[in-house]
Amino acid sequence: MGKEGNTQLIIIGGGEDKRTDKEILKEIVRLSGEDRTNIAVITTATNYPLEVGEEYKRLFYDLGVNRVDTINIASRKEANHRQIVKSLKDIDCVFFVGGDQLRISSILGGTEFHHYIQKQIEEGLIIAGTSAGASMMSEVMVVEGDEEDAPRKCTVKMAPGMGFLKGVIIDQHFNQRGRIGRLLGAVAQNPYTLGLGIDEDTAVIVNKEKELRVIGSGVITIVDGKDIGYTNISEQNPDEPLAITNVKVHILPTGYKYNLKNKTAIILDQERKEIEEDRK
């Protein structure tokens, strides 16, 4: 297949650059096998599947991939059809466009399509997604919540996601839309779950060893609640301001890594330099 290493997921915070250096899209192509790669663009999340599908088709072909299929699964019936799974036979990377994460989970969750791609991750299929296509990656996903406001106890709305990445709640357009409050609220509800906020034009690449690597022009924000000393989250009045102490936060830009298994940032300057050298 010609794929580099053991990449499983490419999770993009929305707004990836499509005009100038296209760093993130290029990295998707590179990791999926360059000119031999076949990409399926899944347009289920958007209300404009034709336009959005065509845009990514053009972008990926410009970056030199072998084949791009756009697949607009618009109903559970289609998602359970034998033909869908057949159509993914030679695909190296499934790319989920943005839109509404509830469209992805409600139309694709638990279908043959879902089971197939989940299983194929172990066989080397890369699942990539941007914006709504990023949020849906986790087991529990943020659907809605206050932005640019004091964190409230329980106003963040969550729903079951597609479960490609365990133990993490992902939020996108993160610093651009002032979403730290709602991610803190989500983590406070179960500090076992790690909060992962991804900026626009920024992506996290997840490998088999559950190491995250950051690329793009912004940062990722990791909210680790394991040392939380106190929170008022269980009390009544969901729209009361949140209290929470001892939350650990990491901010990581391009080149930095984070190990999901032991919940620590990996700072290897040497390695980082090598990555940068590699790109020149």
Add this chain to the structure above:
Amino acid sequence: MGKEGNTQLIIIGGGEDKRTDKEILKEIVRLSGEDRTNIAVITTATNYPLEVGEEYKRLFYDLGVNRVDTINIASRKEANHRQIVKSLKDIDCVFFVGGDQLRISSILGGTEFHHYIQKQIEEGLIIAGTSAGASMMSEVMVVEGDEEDAPRKCTVKMAPGMGFLKGVIIDQHFNQRGRIGRLLGAVAQNPYTLGLGIDEDTAVIVNKEKELRVIGSGVITIVDGKDIGYTNISEQNPDEPLAITNVKVHILPTGYKYNLKNKTAIILDQERKEIEEDRK
């Protein structure tokens, strides 16, 4: 003087409610001595000293204070004039309105007025301020910085503040303007300094023991950098995204306290209930 306890500073994140319950303004009046209190409103920060001064005058008189003086010091010469200090003789609380914190520091910093009120804190004078009037309280204040963007290494601009509160950098309109990134950047530059983000319609009351108490409808965000494991802040390229690991964050709403001396949140449910009972 009839003042309650040992309040020294009342630091408001801007946008305090002036129409309905006026919780924060009422608390200023209560802590300064109720109907016996004399308040001086300092309009130096604003370009509309007359309008803003009159508004606070009306508000404080409506809340039953004894006397409100509005003082518009517009030059260092005025701030060094003997008359200014004399005019503060019977004042229980000096209230700084919002506007531009650099106007406060550049016009008042190091003047007779500044020295006098600083000294008078020990004698029981309360210093209150909102928005720019909050930022200027610390030794180093945030002047400008990116909002709703990935944290950058060194794009936050700081300047010497008025030094009423040591060891803290204050930012206001905090969650409303997506300012976590710039406060993280400020703390990363010297993790010895504690970051204090105050939401709109939210205030921190600081007493002699350097305990903070939160009131109002939002939250305060405390950014404690003492355990920072790594940051790229010292490197070149100031507008590169920031890397920072192991930042400790606390979110505290009304009724909660924080001890600046040992940098810990104080969670006393019993005490909290008593405070709430008190207000009914």
